[in-house]
Every structure is written in C-alpha cells, then in structure tokens.
C-alpha cells in the first residue's frame with residue numbers, strides 16, 4: 001500500500017516507518033519509546049510493510065519458540081519491504097539474524113534506542129523541521145489509552161538457570177524515582193486509569209543505585225520499592241486510578257506494601273512468579289528468594305491483606321523434576337490456593353545454564369504434568385471465583401463485545417487474567433464502576449452495574 005501524498009503539508013515528505021513489536025510487556029514499552037522518538041522527529045507511522053520507508057522489528061529472544069517467531073517476522077518484513085532494522089532481545093546475538101537475513105539494514109540489542117534511531121536516520125533521513133508537537137506529552141502507547149505499563153528498571157541481578165535475560169539485558173539498572181513518577185503523572189494527566197508497574201524484578205527496585213534519594217514535592221523520597229508504591233498510590237488515587245504490581249519477588253521487605261493495599265492506594269494484587277515449589281527444583285532453577293518459606297509467607301500476607309489476589313507462573317518438566325517434586329508442587333498449590341496461575345512446559349533456551357542439567361523430562365511427561373497442574377488450578381480458581389458471587393466489586397471497563405461490557409476487577413490484570421462480563425448502560429472504556437457479581441465460571445465473573 002503506497003502512502004498517500006497530500007500537497008502543502010510537511011507530513012507529505014515525512015518518511016514512514018513500520019514497526020512490529022513481539023515479546024513481553026517490557027519489549028512493548030521499548031517499542032513505545034521508539035515510536036515516541038520517531039514521531040518526535042517527524043516520522044510517520046506505517047500500518048503496513050508495503051509503502052514504509054523502513055520497518056523496525058522488535059524481537060523477543062526469551063524462548064526458542066519466541067526466536068522462531070521473531071525470525072519469521074523478520075522474514076515477512078524482508079519479503080514485503082526489504083528495508084528492515086532489527087532490535088530487541090534477539091539483537092543481542094546478531095549473527096543469529098544475519099546468518100538467515102544478511103541483508104537486514106541493522107541489528108541492535110534491547111533498549112538501544114539511539115542505535116535504532118541512527119539506523120532509521122541512515123535508512124530514511126528525517127525531514128528538517130520535525131513536528132515535535134505531534135507527540136502527546138505521555139508519549140505513544142500501544143496499550144489502550146486507559147491503562148499503561150510503567151517500566152521502572154532494566155536488566156536483572158538474578159541468574160535463574162533457565163533464563164538468558166540478564167545476558168541479553170545486563171544487570172539491574174533502576175530508573176531514578178523522580179523520572180518514574182514524572183512519567184506516571186504524565187500518563188494520569190493523559191487519562192490513564194490503571195498503571196501496571198513492570199520490570200524484571202520489581203521488589204529489587206533501587207538496589208543498584210543504593211536507593212538514591214531525590215527531592216519530590218517538598219519531601220525526600222528514595223529510589224526504593226516501598227517509596228515508589230506509596231508515591232504512585234498517592235498520584236493514582238488523586239486521579240481516581242489504579243496501580244497494579246507485577247514481577248514482585250517474596251523478599252521480606254515486600255510485606256511493607258500490604259498496608260498500602262489495605263488503604264486502597266495500591267490494588268490488592270501481587271504478581272509473584274514462583275515457578276515451582278519443590279526446594280530441589282527451585283535450587284536447580286537458582287530462583288531468587290528460593291529459601292523463603294513461601295507457604296508461611298502467603299498465609300501471613302492473606303492475614304495482613306484479606307482481599308489480596310496472588311497471581312503466579314510455574315514451569316513443569318524442568319530438568320531433574322521427579323514425580324515426587326511434581327506431586328509436592330500439586331500439594332503446595334492446594335495449600336497456597338493462589339488466585340491466578342499460568343503454567344508453562346519447560347523449553348530449553350539456547351545459552352541457558354539449565355541446559356547443562358541432567359534429567360531431561362520427556363515431552364509426554366511434561367504434557368501430562370501440565371494437564372494435571374491446570375486441572376488442579378482450574379478447580380481452585382473456580383472455587384475462589386464462586387465466593388465472589390453476591391459481592392459488589394469495582395470493575396474497570398476495557399471494551400464492549402457482543403452487546404456486553406468486558407471489564408476487570410482488582411483481581412484481573414489485562415491480557416493474562418480473567419475478565420468480568422458486565423451488563424450496564426452508557427459505559428466508556430476506562431470507567432471504574434461498581435458491579436454486583438451474579439455468576440462465575442472457572443476463570444471469569446459475570447455481573448451488573450449497580451449504583
């Protein structure tokens with residue numbers, strides 16, 4: 001599709017750039033930064049490969065299947081356009097890309113925004129008088145306007161044996177707290193109603209900068225997990241918005257956040273990737289905080305914050321996982337009664353230490369364990385959701401589908417958790433309404449607006 005040219009506008013000569021964003025929410029935030037930079041320099045964004053002056057592919061290199069998907073996306077862009085700039089996690093190992101696609105214009109690694117822009121300038125020089133005012137102050141979001149991911153740090157100090165993110169993205173680098181809060185303020189001012197805090201390890205925020213302190217609104221605040229949660233909570237509640245925490249590890253200082261949840265400053269929701277429960281598997285996984293007595297911690301958290309929703313992810317079929325380890329995990333799940341759970345079958349990642357471990361689990365065993373795990377969790381989830389029938393919950397409206405509004409309660413993060421099917425009238429995306437729950441199933445709730 002050729003880009004239409006109109007006369008007498010600066011936009012007519014502005015080069016157009018396409019962007020394909022693959023991978024996790026962190027990669028999505030990188031794409032948003034690139035888009036924001038492109039628009040601030042006057043570039044137009046192309047909805048298709050054809051007609052674009054160049055295409056940026058932001059890749060994911062976390063799992064081999066993600067790498068395959070990234071290579072396929074590069075291939076598609078090469079075939080349809082031919083002027084392709086590759087960035088993102090896979091860009092950390094450029095030879096994997098250039099071996100298959102020697103004609104890509106440039107390959108840059110994750111967060112190398114400047115290098116991406118240098119490659120864009122070389123491929124399609126910007127117009128002189130850039131339209132800086134085309135960029136909304138909050139930047140360009142790929143998420144719907146009513147929620148936004150807020151990335152608080154890059155990289156990770158942990159060395160989980162199945163993960164290559166630290167070798168791709170480096171050690172933890174926290175953004176100064178005032179920078180993060182200024183971004184949150186801009187987002188809220190632009191109408192964002194839910195801020196989703198993301199990083200590789202949210203509770204480690206600020207460790208790298210020794211919790212550097214900054215002046216902020218007549219007081220001093222530290223680049224630290226609890227200060228960040230408190231300040232974000234203040235900003236969000238003043239704007240009638242929600243704050244949700246992702247990728248938190250159960251370090252002891254995390255307990256401090258539950259009082260903010262009880263006060264309604266931060267959603268009573270915590271996303272903790274436990275990955276397993278068996279001490280032997282966790283040790284082999286080299287998980288952070290693997291020696292914590294997590295069941296005890298979970299029970300205490302629930303006492304501290306009775307409305308708490310705990311979401312987690314798990315891996316089954318990790319090398320060396322025995323039948324006993326797996327049964328231990330199932331038993332642990334019954335006791336932990338987590339609210340929201342995702343489960344993956346272990347997949348070796350090139351370059352990961354876990355590949356050197358003995359005891360590979362056969363695919364059919366992984367498959368069987370995954371089904372058993374999901375069955376157990378489905379039962380827990382259905383029973384937990386049933387207890388919500390008859391209650392009235394605040395729900396944020398995401399969209400209208402087949403005549404019914406689709407929203408989420410505090411227990412549901414976008415894209416990964418369940419939803420609330422809402423009957424109501426004249427609701428808008430981003431509205432937060434009170435919904436009386438009338439019905440539940442394994443993953444979702446159903447209800448009608450009250451009040």
Ligand code: SF4
Nearest residue numbers: 156158160163165200
């Ligand atoms: S915490 Fe572990 S899994 Fe998560 S990014 Fe760091 S090393 Fe990878």
